[in-house]
Amino acid sequence: MTDAAHGPLIGRDRLWHPPAYTAGYKTSVTRAPSRALVAMGSTLSEETGPAFGRDMLGEMDNNLILNFTGQPAVGERIIMHGRVLDENARPVPNVLVEIWHANAGGRYRHKKDGYLAPLDPNFGGCGRTVSNAEGRYEFLTIRPGAYPWPNGVNHWRPMHIHISVFGHGFGQRLITQMYFEGDPLIARCPIVNTIPSQEAISALIAPLDMNASIPLDCLAYKFDIVLRGRRQTFFENRREGM
Amino acid sequence: MPQKLDQLRESPSQTAGPxxxxxxxxxxxxxxxxxPDDLGTTPIKPGARGEAITIIGHVRDGAGMILRDALIESWQADAAGLYPSPNERRGKADPNVTGWARILADFDTGDWVLKTIKPGAVTLPQGGVMAPHIALWIVARGINIGLQTRIYFEDEAEANADCPVLARIEHKPRVQTLLAKKVSTGQYRFNIVLQGDDETVFFDM
Structure with a gap:
């Protein structure tokens, strides 16, 4: 039996993920490889990966309400929490989770974002943490606003938080986005709809989690992240000649 | 009905966005x-063993435009071919090699630069030797799922010829797209083409 940090990675299900070419999301049209991917089993280059210790984290790194200026950012206060798991449903401990998102008005702190909504002088827009021994992570932040973007004439991004996650192998590297339960813009979003199935889209929608909310303080949303797993049979690791 | 598999599905990827x-x-x-600092500004520390090299490149789209918003992560072995990873079981890697970097396309020119040491060949536990290479993972607006590719080196012809990963590429002329071209001693050029006739080989592994 292998553990969550060793062994060959389970192949990606490319029909579950968005394909590279998605006409509805226009920027993908010229950025999508047109040749077939060269597929083969993972090697040590994918099975190993960088490690990040909790000692590199600052005290406020996972508190996006306070980590920019020390004064609170404007918006609906929320906890975002969940577990990093693998496809074998095992926790993935000690991995770096990074997030970034727009402010409560739907504006990013980025020179290329010229949306009408103003910057919040106290919101930087990013946070990071390292999953604990049970794979758990949490952030305190504000709920980001929806915003328009120039894909179609009147396309809007639903409220979302970008998430970057490491596994224990470089081949597990994943970036995705978390959406909020009940947002009517989810079904209308061309980026959401790059995902082929409703079942897969649902995996990116965080439910409101009243049990984790703090009375008179903040609401909570639960978002579990699933990374590629590793094959687990004993025979995988048989010695030569067995 | 058969038994249920106690398995989860990988979280579907979404673009890293602009x-x-x-x-x-x-x-x-x-x-x-x-x-205080960004992560991954360099994959090496002072004193890293091996040949210091600089690789410069850009990422080009199917319309010939150079991306100025691409972000690339690199992962490599040390000069002896060992990975600086907690799950490397073949030996202890050079403590001055972290192996991982975040490389940004320049916001104005689109050129990216990786200063590192040339990795060693990687002997696989199941047999076979992978030629010296640097694994890349590329994300940007318009890329729905991070693209996996590798930098190999044109001046490692013998090792490249025996590499089991390069051997999997059926269209042999396309292997060229994975070879960093030597510009001068320690200087290489590696352009990534997302789409088109000279499209880079991307992996699913």
Whole structure:
């Protein structure tokens, strides 16, 4: 039996993920490889990966309400929490989770974002943490606003938080986005709809989690992240000649 | 009905979007004050063993435009071919090699630069030797799922010829797209083409 940090990675299900070419999301049209991917089993280059210790984290790194200026950012206060798991449903401990998102008005702190909504002088827009021994992570932040973007004439991004996650192998590297339960813009979003199935889209929608909310303080949303797993049979690791 | 498999599905990927630098390299963007330093500014520390090399490249799309918003992560072995990873079981890697970097396309020119040491060949536990290479993972607006590719070196012809990964590429002329071209001693050029006739080989592994 292998553990969550060793062994060959389970192949990606490319029909579950968005394909590279998605006409509805226009920027993908010229950025999508047109040749077939060269597929083969993972090697040590994918099975190993960088490690990040909790000692590199600052005290406020996972508190996006306070980590920019020390004064609170404007918006609906929320906890975002969940577990990093693998496809074998095992926790993935000690991995770096990074997030970034727009402010409560739907504006990013980025020179290329010229949306009408103003910057919040106290919101930087990013946070990071390292999953604990049970794979758990949490952030305190504000709920980001929806915003328009120039894909179609009147396309809007639903409220979302970008998430970057490491596994224990470089081949597990994943970036995705978390959406909020009940947002009517989810079904209308061309980026959401790059995902082929409703079942897969649902995996990116965080439910409101009243049990984790703090009375008179903040609401909570639960978002579990699933990374590629590793094959687990004993025979995988048989010695030569067995 | 058969038994249920107690398995989960990988979280579906979504594009990193145009604002990925806010999250992953805020200081490079000019958003100072959150983290003292960005992560992955270099894959080596002073004293790293091996040949110091610089690789310069860009990422080009199917319309011939150079991306100025691409973010690339690199992962490599040390000069002896060992990975600086907790799950490397073949030996202890050079403590001055972290192996991992975040490389940004220049916001104006689109050129990216990786200063590192040339990795060693990687002997696989199941047999076979992978030629010296650097694994890359490329994300940007318009890329729905991170693209996996590798930098090999044109001056490692013998090792490249025996590499089991390069051997999997059926259309042999396309192997050229994975070879960093030597410009001068220690200097290489590696352009990535997302789409088109000279499209880079991307992997699913």
């Amino acid at each position: 604002y990925v630098h806010i999250g992953l390299t805020p200081n490079a963007l000019g958003n100072h004050g959150i983290y």
